[in-house]
Amino acid sequence: MQRIKTIHNYEVKPTNFFTLSDEKQRTVLSYFYSLLTSIQEPLRITMIKEPLDAQMGNEIRHLQILRTFMSSTEPLDWVLERQGFDYFLATNMVPFSVKNEFLKHVILENGKLAKCFTLYSLSSTLSPAWIHSLLPVSDAIMLNFAPIEQDKAVSKLRKKIHLMQATQSTNPKMMHQIQMALEAVSALEKNSTKLFTVTANVIVQADDLKSLKEKSKRFVKQTRISLSSFDNTSANQAKMLTGWGKKLYVELGSCAVFYPFVSADMLEVPNGITIGVNYGTGAPVIFNYTMRANYNILILAGSGAGKSVTAKLMMKRLMDKYPDAFIFVVDPQGEYENIAKYLDVEPIRSTGEQEL
Numbered sequence: 001m002q003r004i005k006t007i008h009n010y011e012v013k014p015t016n017f018f019t020l021s022d023e024k025q026r027t028v029l030s031y032f033y034s035l036l037t038s039i040q041e042p043l044r045i046t047m048i049k050e051p052l053d054a055q056m057g058n059e060i061r062h063l064q065i066l067r068t069f070m071s072s073t074e075p076l077d078w079v080l081e082r083q084g085f086d087y088f089l090a091t092n093m094v095p096f097s098v099k100n101e102f103l104k105h106v107i108l109e110n111g112k113l114a115k116c117f118t119l120y121s122l123s124s125t126l127s128p129a130w131i132h133s134l135l136p137v138s139d140a141i142m143l144n145f146a147p148i149e150q151d152k153a154v155s156k157l158r159k160k161i162h163l164m165q166a167t168q169s170t171n172p173k174m175m176h177q178i179q180m181a182l183e184a185v186s187a188l189e190k191n192s193t194k195l196f197t198v199t200a201n202v203i204v205q206a207d208d209l210k211s212l213k214e215k216s217k218r219f220v221k222q223t224r225i226s227l228s229s230f231d232n233t234s235a236n237q238a239k240m241l242t243g244w245g246k247k248l249y250v251e252l253g254s255c256a257v258f259y260p261f262v263s264a265d266m267l268e269v270p271n272g273i274t275i276g277v278n279y280g281t282g283a284p285v286i287f288n289y290t291m292r293a294n295y296n297i298l299i300l301a302g303s304g305a306g307k308s309v310t311a312k313l314m315m316k317r318l319m320d321k322y323p324d325a326f327i328f329v330v331d332p333q334g335e336y337e338n339i340a341k342y343l344d345v346e347p348i349r350s351t352g353e354q355e356l
Contacts, residue, residue, distance in 0.1 A: 006073065007073060008072055011068065013068075013086040017129050018262070031084065035080070035085075038079045039147055042073075042145065043076075044072070045145070047142075068260055095242075096140075096242075103234050105209075114241070115204045118199065118230065118246045119229070119248065130257040131260060132259075137204075141260075145258075148197065150194070160181055195250070197249060197250075199246060200245070202219065266278070266286060268288035271321070275313060312336070312339050331347075
C-alpha cells in the first residue's frame with residue numbers, strides 16, 4: 001500500500017525587493033539560494049493575486065493583493081527561520097479546481113476561464129526577480145524546483161555541452177551558452193553550486209473568452225519584451241494547473257530570476273487599517289501597527305501636506321477597528337475639536353488658570 005505523503009504549506013510575506021540597495025538585494029538572494037540548496041524534495045512556489053475589498057473613506061474599492069505560498073513534502077520551518085523569512089503555516093490554500101477542459105483553456109469551478117503558459121526558454125540578460133514583472137499581466141505564477149544530484153547534474157550538462165559543440169556553430173549566443181555550461185560543470189565538480197529542474201507556469205484568468213484572449217495577448221507581448229519564450233501547450237491545460245510543464249535545467253545562481261518574495265505594496269491584512277493609496281501600483285496602503293516591535297508612529301511632512309488629516313484618519317479607523325480602545329489627544333491648538341464632536345467625545349479643556 002502506497003503511503004500518502006504529508007504536504008507542508010507555508011505563506012511567506014514578501015518584501016519590496018526593488019527598493020533595496022544592491023548589497024541588500026544580494027543578501028536577500030543569498031537567503032533564497034540557501035533555501036533552494038537545503039531542499040531534498042521538489043518545492044512548489046505559487047504567487048497568486050486574490051481579491052481584496054478595501055474601505056477607502058465612504059467607498060469600497062475592489063482590489064487585488066499578492067500572496068506567495070510554498071508547498072513541499074518535507075518540512076521547511078527550520079530553514080525559513082534560519083534565513084529570516086517572515087512566514088506562517090498556511091491552512092487555507094485552495095488548489096485550482098477544473099470544471100471543463102478545452103484545447104487552449106479551461107473553465108474553473110468558480111466560473112472563471114483560465115489559460116496556462118509554460119516557460120520554454122530564458123534570456124541570459126534577465127535581472128533578479130524578473131518573474132515578478134509578469135504579474136501585472138497575469139493572475140498566478142506556479143514555480144516548481146526539483147534538485148538534481150551532483151553526479152547526475154554533471155552528466156546532464158556534459159551531454160548538453162557535447163550536443164552544442166557538435167553543431168560547430170559560431171553563433172555568439174551559442175558560444176556564450178557553451179561557456180556558461182562549462183563554468184557550471186566546473187562549479188558542480190567543486191560542489192560550489194547545484195542544478196535544478198525548474199518549471200514555470202503562468203495562469204491568466206478572465207470572465208469570458210473575449211477578455212481571456214485580450215489578457216493573453218498582453219501577457220505574450222510582455223514576454224517578448226523580456227526575450228523569454230512561453231507556450232500555451234494545447235490539450236494539457238488542466239495538467240499545467242497541477243505543475244506539469246516544460247522542465248528547464250537551471251544552475252543555482254541563475255535561479256535569481258525566479259526570486260518570488262516581492263511586493264511593492266503594504267497590505268497588512270486582516271488587522272490593518274487603510275491609510276491611503278500607493279500611487280505606483282494603485283493598491284491601498286494597509287498598515288497594522290501591531291506588526292512592529294515599536295508601536296510609536298511619527299508623521300513627517302511639510303506644512304499643509306496633510307499631517308493632521310492623516311493622524312485624524314488613523315485615529316478614526318483605529319477606533320472603528322478597536323472600539324474598546326482608549327485614545328488620548330493633547331491638542332493645544334484645538335484643531336481636533338471638530339472630530340471630537342464627530343466621534344461624540346467630550347474634550348477636557350485646560351486654559352489659563354482653569355483647573356481640570
